[in-house]
Every structure is written in C-alpha cells, then in structure tokens.
Amino acid sequence: MISIKGLRKVYTSDNKKLTAVDDLTLDIENGEIFGVIGYSGAGKSTFVRLLNRLEEPTEGNVIIDKQEITSLTKNELRSARKEIGMIFQHFNLLWSRTVEDNISFPLEIAGVSKEKRVKIVQELIDLVGLSGREKAYPSQLSGGQKQRVGIARALANNPKVLLCDEATSALDPETTNAILDLLVDINQKLGLTVILITHEMNVIRKICNRVAVMEKGKIVEKGDVLDVFSHPKQPVTKKFVAQLMDPGSEDETEDIENLLHNVNHDGVLLRLRFIGESTNQTLISQLAKKFPIDINILQGKITQTQTGGFGTLITQFIGNEKDISNAIEFIHHETSVEVEVIRNAD
Incomplete structure (x- = not known):
C-alpha cells in the first residue's frame, strides 16, 4: 500500500510563498488504478512528482511498500526509484536513440547485462504492441507509439508502481482510448499499482477504481469512482461530472x-x-x-x-x-x- 500523510510543497519566489500541495493525506491500495483529477493549477502534477521525489516535499511523508521514500538518502532513493516507473505527457524520449535503445536505457544505468537487456526489451516491446518498430527513432513514430515507448521504458526495471502524469493529454481521443486499454492490460497482467494524474473525467471513468479530486493543493473529495460520480459533493466535482455527462456544458x-x-x-x-x-x-x-x-x-x-x-x-x-x-x-x-x-x- 502507498501511504501519504501530511504532504506539503511550498515554493518561494521573490519572498512570496506558494503552496502547491497542502496537507495531503491519502492511502492507495496495492494493484489498484487510482486517479487524481483537478483543473490546471490544482497541484496534481506536483503531487505525483513528490511521490518519487522529483520534487522534494516541504513537509509530510510518503511510504511505498513499507519503505519511507521521504527519508531516503540520495543513494537509497536511486535504488528505490527502480520500483517506481513514470510516464509523462510529452514522452521525454531520447531522440537520438531507437525504440529498443530508449527502452534499454534504464537497464543500462542499472547495470543489467546486455544479454538480459535484449530479452527484457523484446518482452516489453511485445507487451506494449510495438513489434516491428524496434529500430525506429522517435521522429518516425506517432504520438501513441511514442507513449507506448515511454510506458515500456517505465516498466523496464519491473516497478511495483507506475506514475502517469497527464499521460494521454497530448493524444487524440482514439489514441487515448488505446493507451488507457494498454494501462488496464498492464495493470492486470503485472499487478502493479497505477496512479493516474489527469484533468479529463473520461480518463477517470474509463479505467480508475477510485479517484481523488484536487483543488488549490488539497484533496476535496475522494472515493470509489461510481460513488463520486453519482453523488458529487463539492462544486469542482459537480463541474467535472457535468462535463462528462454533457461535454458541451459544465453548468x-x-x-x-x-x-x-x-x-x-x-x-x-x-x-x-x-x-x-x-x-x-x-x-x-x-x-x-x-x-x-x-x-x-x-x-x-x-x-x-x-x-x-x-x-x-x-x-x-x-x-x-x-x-x-x-x-x-x-x-x-x-x-x-x-x-x-x-x-x-x-
């Protein structure tokens, strides 16, 4: 289980303080697909980056599989991050490397032998549906194919948790659905926990088991997706639900x-x-x-x-x-x- 308690992130600029994540407490069960939704500026992307300490928290702690991430040294954190994969909105691929080399990159850093790397990379290419594109460069791929490479790379070290930061926001609706189906397939086949950050209610509806709604750095509502959707309590949640039920209207x-x-x-x-x-x-x-x-x-x-x-x-x-x-x-x-x-x- 992932346990998050009192998580806070405060930025200081020109002697002014901005609280991006404010006293956030949350438990996420092993093997579930958990969604975090909010409008721009809600603090959701900062939150997900705090989980693997791409951002350092101001206060609070994060425990993943009984290991307190927030108390690890830099060397310990490097080892712990192998069990926390992450995919991004804009793919973050290495443009001078082929598909198979992009996926192999974290394995090279981890010191995995070449023979083992080749085996793992091919298995991942098959898993994400990129067979036949091993030698292609990112510039030769569609947006959906690039994100499949990003997903395969995130899975290279066999993580227990997969963090998805707006992973479908740069994709068209058809490609989005294909990537969401892939994430569900990976979740079921590998049993890993998926935390999905988005501003799109349709993404939450399609694949998430539970959801937390963020506004101004806080979680204002959380629960099973069906319960939250059918009985929204907060104004921001009601707007998201109205948008889902009638995409042309939020009122x-x-x-x-x-x-x-x-x-x-x-x-x-x-x-x-x-x-x-x-x-x-x-x-x-x-x-x-x-x-x-x-x-x-x-x-x-x-x-x-x-x-x-x-x-x-x-x-x-x-x-x-x-x-x-x-x-x-x-x-x-x-x-x-x-x-x-x-x-x-x-």
Whole structure:
C-alpha cells in the first residue's frame, strides 16, 4: 500500500510563498488504478512528482511498500526509484536513440547485462504492441507509439508502481482510448499499482477504481469512482461530472433553467438517477404500463465506469396528480432508481 500523510510543497519566489500541495493525506491500495483529477493549477502534477521525489516535499511523508521514500538518502532513493516507473505527457524520449535503445536505457544505468537487456526489451516491446518498430527513432513514430515507448521504458526495471502524469493529454481521443486499454492490460497482467494524474473525467471513468479530486493543493473529495460520480459533493466535482455527462456544458443549473423555459408547465419535472444495476432497468416502460401518465424524456445520458454504470434522465410526467404521485412512490419503493422532483406542475 502507498501511504501519504501530511504532504506539503511550498515554493518561494521573490519572498512570496506558494503552496502547491497542502496537507495531503491519502492511502492507495496495492494493484489498484487510482486517479487524481483537478483543473490546471490544482497541484496534481506536483503531487505525483513528490511521490518519487522529483520534487522534494516541504513537509509530510510518503511510504511505498513499507519503505519511507521521504527519508531516503540520495543513494537509497536511486535504488528505490527502480520500483517506481513514470510516464509523462510529452514522452521525454531520447531522440537520438531507437525504440529498443530508449527502452534499454534504464537497464543500462542499472547495470543489467546486455544479454538480459535484449530479452527484457523484446518482452516489453511485445507487451506494449510495438513489434516491428524496434529500430525506429522517435521522429518516425506517432504520438501513441511514442507513449507506448515511454510506458515500456517505465516498466523496464519491473516497478511495483507506475506514475502517469497527464499521460494521454497530448493524444487524440482514439489514441487515448488505446493507451488507457494498454494501462488496464498492464495493470492486470503485472499487478502493479497505477496512479493516474489527469484533468479529463473520461480518463477517470474509463479505467480508475477510485479517484481523488484536487483543488488549490488539497484533496476535496475522494472515493470509489461510481460513488463520486453519482453523488458529487463539492462544486469542482459537480463541474467535472457535468462535463462528462454533457461535454458541451459544465453548468447543470443553467441547463435545468433552459429546460424549464422550453417545456410546457403541465407536468412534473423529475430527475431520475440510475446507479449500477439500475441502469439496466426498463423503468420508463414499466411506468407507462402501470400508470395512466405520459412521460416525456427531455435530457439524459448513461455512462459506464470500471465498477458499473451511472447516469441521469430529466423527465416530465404529465397526467392526473394522484397518478403522478403513485408513479413517483413506485420508483421510490419498488426500484433502485433515485428520483428527485425538480419542479411541480403549476
């Protein structure tokens, strides 16, 4: 397990202090894919660089696999870093070296024999899907291929932890999905812990088990991805979730106001929230058969996470007040769908 306690990083410039990471405490389980999300300036990249001491912490400690990273000497840290791989947004490849030489580089530094290096490099090339590109130079590779080289290089010393700092931010959506699939495959095959830093909620949704939301250097919300997505508490988390559910908008309140303005006032406006197995329920069909009401679906989206689906439907129930009330009671007591009345009939 990775245990982080009271982690703080303060920069001083022109006699002014800037706190990039502020009293951060977090536990990450072995073998999980843990996401850290925040907008630019939230402190997430500083945080991940503190884990392997590419940045020196001002306060606090980091323990990885029972070893306190923050108390190691420089020589001890060099040895410990072999077990902490890292991939970067802009790849950080050696442009004068081929694919196989880039991957081999950390093994050369570690003093691994040439015969063993060749074997490990080929295994990694096969793992990340670069067979046939061994002799290519970075300038001859696509963005996705460059990141695959970066991933293979990060895995060269057989690390226990893989740190990913905005690893897909420079890639197009299709390539991003391919790299995320690769990270899941590596996580499952090698059993290593992945810590993924991003500002993209879709990245968290697709591969992470748990997530921490950062703002102004602090973790403001954390938990299982499905729980955080389906019941966001903090304004910043609600913005991320709104962006995921409707990429063209981050303001749910404004969306609801627009809906209220554009629909007639005859019925009751409801928000139906589907979580986990409830996303497979044929709720609208059941309601239409059981109750003499009309149901108008105004807006909605269902999306999937690693641990299940979640989503919302904004609906309008039109009909007799008692029938509508009975339908709402049915949802409350007979289904696992959450229901909220946004506006009653005028």
